[in-house]
């Protein structure tokens with residue numbers, strides 16, 4: 001789904017950045033301009049990032 005309309009960014013793009021090591025909105029913004037225009041997507045972007053960070057840090061079966 002589209003998270004940031006201003007920059008046409010999807011939740012998938014945000015998750016890809018988190019999977020490459022970013023763990024906060026500020027870190028994701030180093031790679032994508034999410035929430036840097038009108039800011040309306042900031043809450044949704046944080047939710048997507050936080051849920052992805054939780055999934056990434058969940059213990060994995062060996």
Ligand code: FES
Pocket residue numbers: 003004005006007034035036037038039040041042
């Ligand atoms: S919708 Fe993301 S900055 Fe406007």
